[in-house]
Amino acid sequence: QVQLVESGGGLVQAGGSLRLSCAASGRTFSTYTVGWFCQAPGKEREFVAAVKWSLGRTYYSDSVKGRFTISRDNARNAVYLQMNSLKPEDTAVYFCAVTSKYLSPMHQDYSAWGQGTQVTVSS
Numbered sequence: 001q002v003q004l005v006e007s008g009g010g011l012v013q014a015g016g017s018l019r020l021s022c023a024a025s026g027r028t029f030s031t032y033t034v035g036w037f038c039q040a041p042g043k044e045r046e047f048v049a050a051v052k053w054s055l056g057r058t059y060y061s062d063s064v065k066g067r068f069t070i071s072r073d074n075a076r077n078a079v080y081l082q083m084n085s086l087k088p089e090d091t092a093v094y095f096c097a098v099t100s101k102y103l104s105p106m107h108q109d110y111s112a113w114g115q116g117t118q119v120t121v122s123s
Contacts, residue, residue, distance in 0.1 A: 020081040020096075022080070034079045039092055051072055057103060
């Protein structure tokens, strides 16, 4: 069973950057797709980006394509989300999770959710 911990959130002005981290313990990411999702108050959890660990293939939502980059670090067994050109509408709690389904954007396919990290973008 893998356990995930997110970190790196904070308060940033519009146009700024943050890098989120998702660290795994218990087992490696080697067989998984790792996804990032966000959830704003009163809204459903939304897909942000995913990476197939073994292949390095990535998939992004249209709303973050060109601004966010998901990457993996084999040595640290971690996944990162580099967030650039942040907008106030990016404000949400960001979660990472894993799935055995290839690059799924569906939160229902994921498990082992972390506790989330808050990202707040001021205008």
